[in-house]
Amino acid sequence: MPGEVLFEFTQLGQQVRVAAIDVATATEVVVIAPLTASRLQMQNLALAKLRRRLAERAPEPRRF
Numbered sequence: 001m002p003g004e005v006l007f008e009f010t011q012l013g014q015q016v017r018v019a020a021i022d023v024a025t026a027t028e029v030v031v032i033a034p035l036t037a038s039r040l041q042m043q044n045l046a047l048a049k050l051r052r053r054l055a056e057r058a059p060e061p062r063r064f
Helices: 039-057
Strands: 005-012 015-022 027-034
Touching: 005 039, 015 039, 027 039
Parallel strands: none
Antiparallel strands: 005 015, 015 027
């Protein structure tokens, strides 16, 4: 799971580009949200995508 996460918000017309960056791994994901969404909703959406991306990259535990 991510530790410290940075968020960047960029308005593009009636949409907002939200980038979420995991500081420890420098993994970045981007989501596009409607301008009507709250900042918290946008952050939660981006954070969920970042968590999925980090889980995909996580090494599988060794089995003996």
